[in-house]
Amino acid sequence: MNTDCRTCGLTELKMLKDLQQEILRLKKERDVCILAHSYMSEDICEVADFTGDSYALSVKAKTAPQSTVVMCGVRFMAETVKMLSPQKKVILANPDAGCPMAEQMDKELILQLKESLPGYTVVAYVNTTAELKTACDVCVTSSSAVKICKALPTDKIIFIPDINLGTYVKKQIPEKDFQLVSGGCPTHARMTKEDVLKAKAAHPNALFLVHPECRPQVTELADYVGSTTGIMDFAEKSDAKEFIIGTENAIVEHLQYRCPGKKFYPLSKDLVCHNMKITTLMDVYNAVSGEGGEEMVMDEKTRLAAVKCIEKMIEYGG
Numbered sequence: 001m002n003t004d005c006r007t008c009g010l011t012e013l014k015m016l017k018d019l020q021q022e023i024l025r026l027k028k029e030r031d032v033c034i035l036a037h038s039y040m041s042e043d044i045c046e047v048a049d050f051t052g053d054s055y056a057l058s059v060k061a062k063t064a065p066q067s068t069v070v071m072c073g074v075r076f077m078a079e080t081v082k083m084l085s086p087q088k089k090v091i092l093a094n095p096d097a098g099c100p101m102a103e104q105m106d107k108e109l110i111l112q113l114k115e116s117l118p119g120y121t122v123v124a125y126v127n128t129t130a131e132l133k134t135a136c137d138v139c140v141t142s143s144s145a146v147k148i149c150k151a152l153p154t155d156k157i158i159f160i161p162d163i164n165l166g167t168y169v170k171k172q173i174p175e176k177d178f179q180l181v182s183g184g185c186p187t188h189a190r191m192t193k194e195d196v197l198k199a200k201a202a203h204p205n206a207l208f209l210v211h212p213e214c215r216p217q218v219t220e221l222a223d224y225v226g227s228t229t230g231i232m233d234f235a236e237k238s239d240a241k242e243f244i245i246g247t248e249n250a251i252v253e254h255l256q257y258r259c260p261g262k263k264f265y266p267l268s269k270d271l272v273c274h275n276m277k278i279t280t281l282m283d284v285y286n287a288v289s290g291e292g293g294e295e296m297v298m299d300e301k302t303r304l305a306a307v308k309c310i311e312k313m314i315e316y317g318g
């Protein structure tokens, strides 16, 4: 039996596939591009025009030809799209999807740091608010941080706000002076050396792939350290058959679909980002149909001041 929803008139959608088909139809009709971060669930990735890590999403946002972009990810990602494409309508599929790390610092603190360390370049992880970016010199993502910090024409870097990513980058570039600030991702920073030893004991033949937002005690034990896309590419291309995945558990699910002949184990069942998990396929439907989500609004002064470090990131990141 089909029943009609009293508010939107939509006939009850019994099957996930029906909802996906309706989203695909609507996005064509309404000239919408759906961008999905790799931490989104499989049903959302299936309807997206593009899925990837935060660097790839930023680059894609610049070139997507559609007039509207629906971002399935967290707030700073939708802000980045708006900064790069001010003429587009940019919608965050679920307005509650934030990134706790992006909110950890305030602009005043960065300005004080700059004053106390003259001559230093402020490198900001892209997981920062637009307001914070206005006080920074260049952005990086997990996949581009080493390349960009190496390429910068300076030896003095203040790296904010992720101390774990900063520590990892500093180790790869010992010739430069890094000043790190204490902050980070509550989801990845929760992982311990004991979690790794336990997972390795349970799966002695598995390679351990990890995100650089994890603590140094964890990344030191890895066979590969990289972004969400980096981890997926490594696992797909590797001849190994078993992998322990040290990043949000959505990546375990995606890899299971992509490589059914291989085995993927979460480093921990606690590796779940509740902010990434809040977006559902129904949110995507509501955003595409114009009934839900939040349109990103940014004053031009903030946008112009913040976009500079995103553009520099793309220039240095290639």
Ligand code: 13P
Pocket (backbone or CB within 6 Å): 038, 052, 053, 054, 055, 127, 141, 142, 143, 185, 213, 226, 227, 228, 229
């Ligand atoms: P990626 O750049 O690897 O996609 O990471 C984004 C993020 O928020 C990881 O927690």
Ligand code: SF4
Pocket (backbone or CB within 6 Å): 074, 098, 099, 100, 101, 102, 127, 185, 186, 187, 188, 213, 248, 273, 274, 275, 276
């Ligand atoms: Fe932010 Fe961590 Fe979630 Fe990534 S996993 S969005 S860094 S809280």
